[in-house]
Amino acid sequence: MATDLTAPRTARPDVASIQRRTLRLLFGTQIIGGVGVTIGIAVGALLAARIAGTAVAGIAQSAGVVGAALLAIPVTRIMARHGRRPGLVVAYAVGAVGGVLVVLAAATRWVPLLFLGMLLFGGGTAANLQARYTAVDLAEPARRGRQLSVIIWATTIGAVAAPNFAALADRVTSGWGLPPLAGPFAFSAAAFVLAGGVLLVLLRPDPLLTARRIAATAAPTAAAPTAAAPTAAAPTTAAPAAAVVAEAPAAGGQVGGGATPAAAPVGARLPRGAGMRAAWSVVRGQPAARLGIAAVAVGHLVMVAVMAMTPVRLGESHADADVLRLVGIVLSLHIAGMYAFSPIVGWLTDRLGRRAVILGGVGLLLAACAVAGTAGHHTPRLSVGLVLLGLGWSGTMVAGSTLLSESVPAGVRPSVQGLSDLTMGLAGAGAAVAAGFVMQVAGYPVLTLLAAVATVPLVALALRPVPTGASDEEG
Structure with missing residues (x-):
């Protein structure tokens, strides 16, 4: 092999x-x-x-x-x-x-x-x-x-x-x-x-x-120059006992302005069967992994918050005999936005870069909040907003998941991915609960405004300047 x-x-x-x-x-x-x-x-x-x-x-x-x-x-x-x-x-x-x-x-x-x-x-x-x-x-x-x-x-x-x-x-x-x-x-x-x-x-x-x-087979080859000529940058901090698992460099994949995806550091020591605590330690040390998790969680939070209360919004202006039919149509369009165009989103992720597609997904989420929040009781415009919401979710999900997967070593990757899904799920559940409260107290337009504001930390993280010498995706 x-x-x-x-x-x-x-x-x-x-x-x-x-x-x-x-x-x-x-x-x-x-x-x-x-x-x-x-x-x-x-x-x-x-x-x-x-x-x-x-x-x-x-x-x-x-x-x-x-x-x-x-x-x-x-x-x-x-x-x-x-x-x-x-x-x-x-x-x-x-x-x-x-x-x-x-x-x-x-x-x-x-x-x-x-x-x-x-x-x-x-x-x-x-x-x-x-x-x-x-x-x-x-x-x-x-x-x-x-x-x-x-x-x-x-x-x-x-x-x-x-x-x-x-x-x-x-x-x-x-x-x-x-x-x-x-x-x-x-x-x-x-x-x-x-x-x-x-x-x-x-x-x-x-x-x-x-x-x-x-990765384990590639590690000795990648580590050979370090063994022959140690540098000051070599890791010296002791970690839990484990085999050394290195990620092969991800060269050759054009992402974000022609740069290559960030490779996990060769020689990183990983605990066997690493759990959530070890996963969080790895994520804290990898800016690209933090961006990936944040993109997935924030995109899901905004999507769930707005989508969960859309049927209630429709129920404010339609009779019971019509609301179920309209909810079915609007949510079907929303689901199509989430999944139907994901191959195109994936192609753009490889072509333009993970960070660029994450920012594009945030832009679509903001557009969705603006369109849905100002639609009033105009169902066609609300439907357009829900389609944009699904497309924005797709951008943050596909690009964020891809960036996360390639930013951490293979030995700890499942735990980091589990941490991402845990964060995403809890963010969605919390958003659903909070959305109901906001809807009752302030209404649907305020809910969409708050959902848009929730993207600000993600935008700041995605626009963080890239250190000199680092890849575009390393951030």
Whole structure:
């Protein structure tokens, strides 16, 4: 196997073959998993309202978001120790258990079981989120953004198809004796089992473990000049006992004004199976990683805050008979903005640079807040705002995730990615809660204004001057 990720293509045919196979598997399982997640979300609030009442229906939905965020910790710990395959399989298995518990809660009308089931149901979302990182473990530097975005784009198929399956699933399972609205969660559990089973059998060799072997093989070559002629810049601080895991330099990938992506420092010592504390230590020392995490979290926060209250905004000016239809149309357009154009966003990320696309995504988020916040009760203009909101989220998600993945060493990468998903999930859950309060006290225009203000720290971080001699993406 080749010892350098930047070696000529002919020198590493095995890596290219493994990557193509990985992308095909992830694309297929992302569709299946996307159907599982969305089919449950489509009826989750309605089921919760019937069991526990309307007042707590939103909390039940938020439990799934929080569950996905919290599950990122154990899932990425498994990945750090054993590879991507067992981590993804465990996440889908937890999601399947959650779906079964929700069905049991519907049958018994036991509210605590409903909340536990929704919390575990977030495992499906956690698996879908981690799949995007799996796509870039072996990706060529110049194609990381595109290959990550293709996996995000696959979610579009599941997200669009799933709501149409919800009614069918409910009709089919009604003959099995299941209560109304429980059937979609039974189908979700089956979808998670199928996706996890496919990965368990076919995701071999594991892309993360393969990337680590390549990095470990490249490390002695990269470190040889340092051994022969030590410099004052060599790391001297002791770290937790661990093997030295180095990242191969990411040369050859044009990002941001022709510069190459930042390579993780060769010789960085990483704790075996590094957890959240070690991940945070690595992120603090890598400006590019901080920017990547901030882009994903802030983009998600703004998107959730505005999107969550849009149905309420529509309900202010439309009768009950029309509002559900309009909500479906507007949110479908929003989802299309989030996912449908992600391959283009990925291409731009590789072509223009991670930082440039992050700033472009922020610009779209600001435009979305301006358009939606000033739309009044004009539904077409509000729809345009929600499309722009989805596009802005796509820019920060794709470019931020790509930048984060290539900015940290392979040994700690899963933990750092888990930290990012945890931060993103908690930011989204907090935004949803705060948005409801702001909407009630001050109204939708003020909510969009505050969401726009929330992007200021990200803009400041992205515009931070690049030190002399550092790459554009290193910031």
